[in-house]
Amino acid sequence: MSARVDDDALAVCVRAAERGRIARVRDDQTVFKDECAFSFDSPLSAHGVYVNAETLFGYSRKYVALDAARTGCEVYVRVKTTRTLKPTSEGEAKDETPTTLGFGVDGGFASESDKYDVDTTYALVIAPDFDDVSRALPLEGLPETLREACEKIAQKQGFHDTEETKSWQEIREVSRYALELAQEDNGKKIPSDPSKWRCEETGESGNLWVNLSDGHIGSGRRHFDGSGGNGSALRHYEAMKAQGKHYPLVVKLGTISANGADVYSYSPDEDDMVEDPYLAVHLRHWGINMLSMEKTEKSMAELQIELNKGFEFDKITEAGSQLESAYGPRLVGLKNMGNTCYLNSVMQVLKQVPAVCDRYFDKYEIFQSAPEDPVTDFPTQMSKLVNALVSDEYASPEAENAAVAVCPRMFKQLVGKGHPEFSTGRQQDAVEYFQHLLDVMTRAERAASSRVSAGPPTAAQFTFEIEDKLTCVESGNVRYSTRKDNILSLGIPLDKATNKASVAAFKERELKRQKKEEEDVEEIVRPEVPFSACLEVFGSTETVEDFYSTALKRKSIASKVARMKTMPNFLAVQLRRYYVGDDWTPKKLDVLVDVPKTISLEHLRARGLQPGEVELPEDQDGAAMETSSTPAPARVEPDMAIVSALMSMGFSENGSKRAALATNNASTEVSMEWVFAHMEDADFNEPLPDPSELPSVSAPSAVNPESVMMLTSMGFGEDAAEAALKACAGNLERAADWLFSHADDLQSAIAQVNGATNDVGTDVDSTTLDGAGEYELFGIISHMGGNTNCGHYVAHVEIDGKWYIFNDRKVALSRQPPTDLGYLYVFRRR
Template identity: 80%
Template sequence: MDPDARARVDAIATRGRVAVVGDDSVVYKDECVFSFDAPLSANGVYVNCETLFGYGRRYVELDSARTGCGAYVRVKTTRARRAEVEASETPTTLGFGVDGGFASESDAWEETTTYSLVLAPDFDDVSRELPLEGLPEALSAACERIARKRGFHDTEETKAWQETREVSRYALELAQEDNGKKIPSDPSKWRCEETGESGNLWVNLSDGHIGSGRRHFDGSGGNGSALRHYEAMKAQGKHYPLVVKLGTISAKGADVYSYSPDEDDMVEDPYLAEHLRHWGINMVSMEKTEKSMAELQIELNKGFEFDKITEAGSKLESAHGPRLVGLKNMGNTCYLNSVIQALKQVPAVCDRYFDKDEIFSTAPENPVTDFPTQMSKLINALVSDEYATPEAENAAVAVCPRMFKQLVGKGHPEFSTGGQQDAVEYFQHLLETMTRAERAAGSRLSEGPPTAAQFTFELEDKVTCVESGNVRYSVRKDNILSLEVPLDKATNKESVDAFRERELKRAKTESDDVEEIVRPEVPFSACLEAFGATETIEDFYSSALKRRSIASKTTRVKTMPNFLAVQLRRYFVGEDWTPKKLDVLVDVPKTISLENLRAMGLQPDEIVLPEDETANTAASSAPVRVEPDAAIVSALMAMGFSENGSKRAALATNNASTELSMEWVFAHMEDVDFNDPLPDQSAASEPAMAASDPESVTMLTSMGFDETAANAALKACSGNLERAADWLFSHADDLPSAIAEVNGASTSADASEGAGSVSFDGPGEYELFGIVSHMGGNTNCGHYVAHVEIDGKWYIFNDRKVALSLKPPTDLGYLYFFRRR
């Protein structure tokens, strides 16, 4: 080591801040925290020997200036393609890098990684390849552990994502009747005991009944007699939940489904061989004759919906350049990828996060946990030309938003997992996360209203007492215009009905005739009309009449946002209480107007419903207590859900219907408080401190805030401690007024935070610029794709693949993005 290098090394050692890399230490050596540079990049990644954060070459000087660190371990990986192997067979497992699954990209390469010690200020000097003799002990140990230790992403994520199935809780003590029934081993002799059908047959493991399965998400399948048999047995007091798809039985296993409402999913049966042997089936000698449920889902890619949304069959021209950068799918993150591709087209997003080096220079000690840093990192990569070359699409270094996903999803029961999620829910969660972070960031970001305010609008609800004619107006905020799809307004209803009749005849006669599906075609204008239609409220208490009566309710848009996000409610809960998707075409036009839905406010000839006299008394000054509908709660409990969870669902949907409550259950059944008792509504009028968790209050007061501020923060953030801390710091400059607003607000402060505290207004004329489409039977499976208009041309963003779009699927979208014309 030359004298100059020796002197610098000694100075670093004397500084005494070299990290002690222990077993619990996290080393960010697989990706730059400010960019998507990785060890496979041209210059690799430089790991700070004090903080253990990694940086791309162009950010090393910035980090050294921020931290004062002068020693970095450079991690550089090179790769060579392995010898060609035979093309893999069609995948049979929903997974990556696993037997029978999709091939992993890295499987085709041989990689070699080298580690070098790099000293400031000549960071490009990488001649000192590790290990080096003569280094101070602390620095030598740190370099050695950095080189040996797995990177952050290797530690936090598994290489292979695979669909997992839980072991059924009913498998161990499954009841099996001794009724003498034996199932023949010859598949040609299998028949549905109710209809005589020979395909998609499921045997009930408890009584040996063979029934037809339900229709698949691709439109094929049976008539549901196996489920009807389960329900009939349940009505007799017999719980026979487990069924097996006969055609999938082999020595390797079979598809097992549990009809029990508390599972209602594909499951594992560890005792399957024993259970099948009871009915005369020897798994070892069986051969698979039908597609498994996983194979059917994979084959969906070849269907109408997938082909149309991804424009399969068209010779699409690959696109490259700024704003045309694809995102790597981390197993099931296409929902995130699609939302971000549309969101980056909002000027306010780029104005705040693109090309803002001050965000990085003012980043906190841990940039990985800082939303502005990670948002800026992602937007820079998508909008600039850094990763926009044609070579980048096939390069080893991909824009993979792992840090961003982990940060935004942290603590969330759904978005913190590796499973597929609802893109609409993620969009709203992202806006809420962004708003909190922007308030906390203060002067680090450009001034102005929260970015989410671009999508925030106000809805005006007008309730009219039918008898008296008196009215009541209320205003609420939202950031999604959610529209029902009225199937009864289909313009081709007669053709659809005729097709369904022919389908039923073919099913009864076991005809092999195949006909192209006739899908309902509903005009987008009908969806807007349904939104603005008058709703009847039964059993309405009229303060004008002093008794129960009937009221009508209409909803109008009070303020028109700069950017409008529209959701078409394609997903619903079927009669068998499983999530389903409307197979319907809604051709959304390129331009729309909401002016006919604009709220007009109180009119001169209207009389406001008087306040109830009893509301002025101290005893009744609290909000009206809302009770969960007993019928809805009973129906949900009959499906196996807890009483508390059923009550929460009924209240969350304002007792609208069992179906809507079930949809809420599917979305929230993993919430940590789903089965907790409901809070005492009688305490709603008490000060916020009465409802706050004492431990959370103590934690916040230990940060220097008084109890009043702590309770207000917890109230504003629904009791979430981490968010409450953010709220307090972000309102430090105007804390008294913020506390007063929370304690005096008539609407949920947390909800208004999520939607953005500011809403713009302007002409309600919009043009379409983004479509997020979903393929699959429900939002918990399948695949998302985005189509985005950029500089007058439409492009398809299918994860990493970006191409010029020939025909955007305007009639199959799930989430549409409009900008003001």
């Protein structure tokens, strides 16, 4: 039975209703009741969360007074949750080893909600009075609008409680070929006894896939699912296709059970794991009764999960070592929301950059000046996350299993909004996320310059200039050009391994063991390449064929060498461990590169035009200078739909962007053909060069008229709207953000876009800092897995002279940082 609201509270409620701002909660509207907009307090916190009845944003008790002063709201709904561990009866213990890539699903990783009984209560609160004992909802006598708002706040799911918590579950699309799949009547029947299954080409008995169209049994691809194989199933598909027969769907025999099986589509427009809703019927055609089958091999999901049993996982996570847990300021773990270890690792390193803390840590004024919707405000969410990581507010010995966890869900959604990859729940490349985050941060700091500290943007701490020197071999004339970047991306020269003889001997022994089918196992001998060799490759001279020499007025040969023109305060170094193999699948170099704790780049510093050097003349005839085997990037943004499609096939973001630009954003198919023709180019995975140093390539300049109209309706001129859309690849939301962020220098920004002087691909800020090229290592981001679209990231960070491992929520003193297995290394100037 509900109680009546007391007279004092009723007077405030009537006043609030007369204000006319009580929220009328729509069905599609989010109520932010499960996390404070300014901190990581939740309903599970000691005081719960207080939801503004007008804006529907929740705040911890610490920030209610601030929000009331900002918005004028007096009426809040307090949300308080308690939870108790579910009892476990004797005999209920079960194997919790996951078999499905997902949270909260059968066979998946257990979510916290599966372990607890939860009780949530709602109460009316009048700010700044926090006495809610006698005002538990529902209450009688409330004004109608407020009563409806309170009911909706209690009924609706919160920001966390949506399907986002299950976003990590592996999603397999239904194959478009399943409904009308062709199946031959060739009399073939597949035995139900797994011991009788054999590859029809090689006789192998493991990792076998049956083609659902003609019953052919073939071997899977090596490295594709972590097991052996020779690819005969794929070769059979290609052979049938050459005969005009499209038989795309195959099933992994050893995974068939009453619960389903692994189905793969070889069709180029899918080329992925898929669902076949008619699988039972399709298998019955070949004599296989799913209901009577038992799984005999690991599924693709199980093989991916087992990545943690290898050398790489053990070494990076320091498995086997008695690690001492660590707690305190800067030692706060981050909850993994399924596939967000890439975000967690990047932020654990970034928080150690003084410029980040100077701008975002303990800046109460950022919250004071936040817009009414703080969830979509980058300075607010960045400050919220940095406060949590740097302070001791969420640091406790119970942090690893605490009810209240630092879970950067709002931050992830905001930074990834509108991006074809980072807006999803899939695993991502930490290096690409690092660069994207710096881009987002730069735009936000421009737009909110009055709210954040003055000075160069945060990204300037990492931005540097590279000087490229081209020398015409015949004439000896030179040309210098400069490009900007924020990642020093280094290739790994395997031919420079110091233990080549040992590696070769190991491979020979391994080959003999395989031929003799010996079962004894020897520890793998991996190539060991010095870090200095990677730097030598960066600074080495490259030969440029078909170079148009303006001195000779004809094509010739040139040499090209890169040097560091400026040395940033913080240097991010990527070791390119990932590549695309001969079978077009992403692979990883199994190599050790021991990166030293201190490095010097002064020997790579650019010197500019030297005495006696003669510059190549400008080409008066307008002939194009060809600087590499890669077609000159057009002065347009790459189509992110094409880039996303290519990245989903395993190609790098930089290579995908090059393909889109080189083909004038023609289509995914055309861009893919360009990739196959140029993936061996030395600069394929390099960041895109500054287009101001390259000749123009004609590109479509038209923008969507409807998008232009939307932007002009906001008060911007048509020329500004078109420039914004050009700069943002036609993305309306990003274009609006671009206009507001360039409000102080709009005409200059428009001229820059129309003159194509912006960087293509990475929005590296124009500000660069310079100093001595002497650096010391303080951060390592390592990746475990066959490619950056799966697996797991871990960060090692040096704090106050000690190294710590940050494995999502777990934080501990590190005994042996994996300096030889890192993917991204971050240095600070000594």
